[in-house]
Amino acid sequence: MCCTAPPVSEGFATAGQGVPTIGRRWRQRLWAWRSGRAWISGSAPLHALLGLTLLLGGCRRDAPPPELTLVQAEADALLRANRLRTTPIRFTLEVGETAGYWAQQLGLCPRGTQGEEPELSCAAWAHGAPGDVASPLQRQLQRLAYLYGHASARTYPQGLVSFDRSLFLVQGHDRAALRCVVAHELVHFLRRHAYLSSRRLQQPDLRDRPAPERDRVLATLSQQQELAADRGALLMTAISGQDPASCVRQLQEAAELEGDYAAEDPLSSHPGHGRRIAAARAYLARGLADDLAAWRRQGARSAAVTPRWRWDPQDRLLTVTTRP
Numbered sequence: 001m002c003c004t005a006p007p008v009s010e011g012f013a014t015a016g017q018g019v020p021t022i023g024r025r026w027r028q029r030l031w032a033w034r035s036g037r038a039w040i041s042g043s044a045p046l047h048a049l050l051g052l053t054l055l056l057g058g059c060r061r062d063a064p065p066p067e068l069t070l071v072q073a074e075a076d077a078l079l080r081a082n083r084l085r086t087t088p089i090r091f092t093l094e095v096g097e098t099a100g101y102w103a104q105q106l107g108l109c110p111r112g113t114q115g116e117e118p119e120l121s122c123a124a125w126a127h128g129a130p131g132d133v134a135s136p137l138q139r140q141l142q143r144l145a146y147l148y149g150h151a152s153a154r155t156y157p158q159g160l161v162s163f164d165r166s167l168f169l170v171q172g173h174d175r176a177a178l179r180c181v182v183a184h185e186l187v188h189f190l191r192r193h194a195y196l197s198s199r200r201l202q203q204p205d206l207r208d209r210p211a212p213e214r215d216r217v218l219a220t221l222s223q224q225q226e227l228a229a230d231r232g233a234l235l236m237t238a239i240s241g242q243d244p245a246s247c248v249r250q251l252q253e254a255a256e257l258e259g260d261y262a263a264e265d266p267l268s269s270h271p272g273h274g275r276r277i278a279a280a281r282a283y284l285a286r287g288l289a290d291d292l293a294a295w296r297r298q299g300a301r302s303a304a305v306t307p308r309w310r311w312d313p314q315d316r317l318l319t320v321t322t323r324p
């Protein structure tokens with residue numbers, strides 16, 4: 001749960017089966033990032049996307065979906081309390097990471113097509129917009145991805161934070177837990193973790209190393225970022241007046257959902273749940289109080305901020321900025 005560099009894919013359509021999309025521009029950029037091409041070229045490989053036939057869904061809402069309304073409430077409270085001045089942050093919903101698996105089970109995409117032909121990739125279904133369906137089979141896909149999803153969120157280098165809709169099935173009823181998830185992603189965004197990972201990959205000393213070694217270095221960096229985002233989420237949550245222990249509980253619940261309490265997974269983008277929980281507990285016991293006191297001496301003196309929110313029903317992006 002909660003990351004900066006998720007799997008690769010992009011929306012696509014096969015004959016008569018449009019994958020609804022929120023914001024074609026954003027999805028093109030996401031595909032570039034997820035495919036790793038953005039790391040290499042620094043720009044979206046638009047030529048590789050010309051073959052895509054993305055179809056916009058016909059069901060556009062004039063107001064954000066309820067899930068994003070919850071995100072807005074928690075993010076607004078965090079931004080105000082922490083007095084965060086930031087460039088625009090965009091929030092969106094996705095069908096969810098398991099959609100690719102279900103698309104394959106339902107015969108909605110050819111087998112073995114991931115990688116070479118991203119427009120045919122099953123994984124592309126993960127990034128559709130919830131609610132946009134063109135057939136009963138697609139509706140079933142969305143139900144399955146919702147009911148059996150990963151409850152994940154992620155932050156992209158372009159300033160986009162996306163949530164699998166299934167996250168709200170698991171934690172939408174628990175506003176304290178949801179605030180921690182939102183805070184974690186805000187830390188990723190504010191510290192530009194995804195961008196820094198991308199930069200690191202482009203540095204010659206790493207770029208020219210063998211792939212396994214490169215993967216190990218990037219995994220270590222990503223894990224450090226995750227632990228930093230966990231600590232930052234505890235601090236932001238405490239500053240907002242909520243019990244930071246709720247963030248430790250949220251991590252425990254994530255581990256319970258996965259049934260995984262392992263301490264380490266060296267090549268994963270995330271530390272094991274056990275390590276994350278232990279690190280969060282340690283910070284709660286030692287360190288958080290000092291950081292909170294430091295913020296009250298300095299951060300609390302900065303001027304109050306007023307988040308301004310905007311909902312784009314076409315791209316399905318909820319955007320906030322706190323800068324004039």
Ligand SMILES: [Zn+2]
Pocket residue numbers: 001002003004184188226229
């Ligand atoms: Zn994360």
